[in-house]
Amino acid sequence: MNTTGRYQLIMAADRVPPADSDDCIDHVDAGLSALRAYTDLQAGTWLAADTGKTADSADAAHAAALLRSLCHHQPAAFPEGWFDDYLAVNRRLAATATCLAAEQAVIWVHGHRLQLLPGVMRRLRPDLGIVMQLHSAFPPAELFVRLPEHRELLSGLLGADVVVLPYRRAAANLLDLAGRVHGLPVRDGQIAVGNRRVRVLAYPMPADAAGIRRLARSGPVRARAQQIRAALRVAGPVLLSVAGWDPAEAVEQRLVAFDRFLAEHRPAPATIALLHVGYGEPRTPAEHDHRERVDRLIAKVNGTYAEVGQPVVHYLRAAPDRRELTSLYLACDALLATPDHHGTAAQAHEFVAAHGSAPVVVSELTCDGADLPGAVVVNPHDTAAFSAAIARVAGVSASVPLAGSAGTAPAPEAWARRLMAVVRARAAAPAQANRRRQPATAGSTRPAGHPAPHDNPRKIDAR
Template sequence: MSRGRRYGLVVATDRLPAADPDDSRDHVDAALAALRPLVANRSGAWAPAGGEGPGDGVLGVRSPARAGAAALGASLLRSLCHHQPADFPSNWFDGYLTVNRRVAAAVTASASASATVWTHGHQLQLLPRLLRRMRPDLAVVTHLHSTFPPAESFARLPEHRALLSGLLGADVIALPHQRAVDNLLDLAERVHGLPVRQGRITLGHRGVRVIAYPLPADTGGARRLARLPAVRAAGGRIRDAMRVTGTVLLSVAGWDPADAVEQRLHAFERFLAEHRPAPGEVALLHVACGDPRTPAEDAQRQRVDRLIAKINGTHASVGQAVVHYVRAEPDRRDLAALYLACEGMLVTPTHHGTVTTAHEFIAARGDLGATVVVSELTSRAAELPGAIAVNPHDPGAFADAIAQATGRFGPAPRAHTAAAATALDGWAEHLLTTARPPGSLVPVVLERRARPLSGGARARHTRPGGYEVGGPPLAARRVVGR
């Protein structure tokens, strides 16, 4: 990076995405990697919070001593957004605040006048307000790919006022679906008394737009990868190694309990008990991605390990598993090979707002046909015509859905995408244009409300005040009982 260079677009993220989208490890990383041409075309720069060194188009952000606590805090925030238990350690916020301040210093020192800043991820929720106080000329777009929890859940966190203050420094906040938008607007209006009208939160003389704008599936990339000879050969090897004559169902998930992996396994176990297919006739291939990042995720890994061992111990035969279990970090090429190796896929999250892997699975298989079981809690029927929708919390109905997907009740239905998916580069370009011209500086100060949250919440304890997010100390934080 040349000394003193200024950028009209800066993308601040928790990490640098892969240089090649095909090397990405998840759909979020793929989306960020797809931003690289856009950033390059606009002569922009990246500001990673992960401590990567400076380079061409990369701002140097020195990682603080407690960066691990900040990263853990981001993971716990993600869990909280997915309605999962999140036990935050007492020292997480200090490191989290330091990371945000260091990213803010790097961005404000390198952004040109009236530049646009895109902030992404739970690790940088304080960044928009820091930027607004330091550089009110900047237009800030904040994107969170995870859902936003109900006000009662979010307000249990002692630092929720600081986090909301941070987000409201943006001009536009993009969330994955309308329910998440409604939750954030409810938190701002009902709990903190901020004026809300038509998706806009008013703060003094400026407003913050909150919109539903999910990450699109990279269906074009999935189709392209599925046509590569090396990927097709890899898919054939995977299929041959399983030695299954009938249907193989694919399950790909991390360790977030909201992915409902345990529900999938219990339903598959019930399907095996009720329909008794011979080993080698039907199988489930479960790919567990990455490592657990929180205590709740580590506990789920142990439960999943035991449950898969139990299912195979009960229903498998010598040399023929019924659940093929792989712990891996597949890149986009690996995923395309897995898509080609399996006829069906279980995509049944309980709290996510999108099912991008289902769209990519259908696109990759093309004329081969794809059967998909989705969660009726997170998917709309119009999104995936022909998909089998089920409540993942209903094991009997879920087992029946698996039976339908494996052809026990007649030919398995084929799913397809209702409309052409938005290209990732077009998606990003449109989001950037939603940022209104920045207004005058108005500090974000959230009023303390005497009225308790609904649901009979009780006060639990109060942490000392004094955290500063680019300005005066915020009000003392009152924890609402869990």
């Protein structure tokens, strides 16, 4: 029990995740929930931004949604004065964190809503170790600098000792923004800021595969899976697609490829189907437009190939918790997980964990398949190749390839321990680290002849 009111670790996020990860409805929520036990062991606490209790916090939440849209290449119109409310929420949270943090504690910041928090905390509490984690994309520099406040946002991020992004291209975009656009010295995946070096890592939060395996063995979950499968009334393979409304999920490309597959192979009625689950609600005009296009595509495919009482695309708008999601995994035979330019292979790992091994199609734009041996890797924009991949995992054109985990992804707690070791090592001696730094060149994201340290997100060190 903490009797001092000071904590060694503060998890700062837009919300406190559920105590039971089975109640979570998305990968990030589930990952954060899995870290609750680790936070307790580290004498830590959770600190959540206000969720709409004041006008400025509601405006800041809207601003965070717009930032997320910008990072996902969606059009985003920022209203006048948005930054003032956004800054106010970050400052308010920083004031609370300052009072809660013990000497040389670590503050771990999550999400677009708190991008300014590391910079504010650096000024208030320079003794703290700070890690900033964005669980979704970071855009190309040319897109980010359209925001008049891009300097302030970058300064906020670079208040951290370590900035963590979900994949290599996102990390490269941040390094490019700092070096080429803002002229900061960049070398070996690190950005020199005054007498500090900020480490930029591609180190995605791992899927909670153990939690999915546990649920997959649960009697109620398995019974629900049988109920779903019986309701589908499909004798052959059922392909599963689960996605939100971000156009970058490439759901339209999945549907177009499935349409082509049906046109080319003409499977008999009720011998194959696609179950698409659209979760959450659209949050931006681009997402509303995307949902309308998905609706029309599904209607087109079913209008062309369905029979009375037997659609070929089963469509749910739902927000499944982890129990229901695992039931959906078990009820289906293959997974299409093909985001366009953001995301990780977490969903594919979960599907494989539920089945032991299973047919999975992933996107070459966001996953190289190295940690999912046997996965079919496609460009979701190559309709012919995508259609052929669907034929493969459906067992139409060849033997069905089965994906399995390479076993290299750490469990969430082990993943967190590795990251915290990097943060604490860098926070302990920033000046010494700076003295060891070789001269860096502004605008250079890596020295010639040396690989970027974030090329392998599974292996990180404390440099």
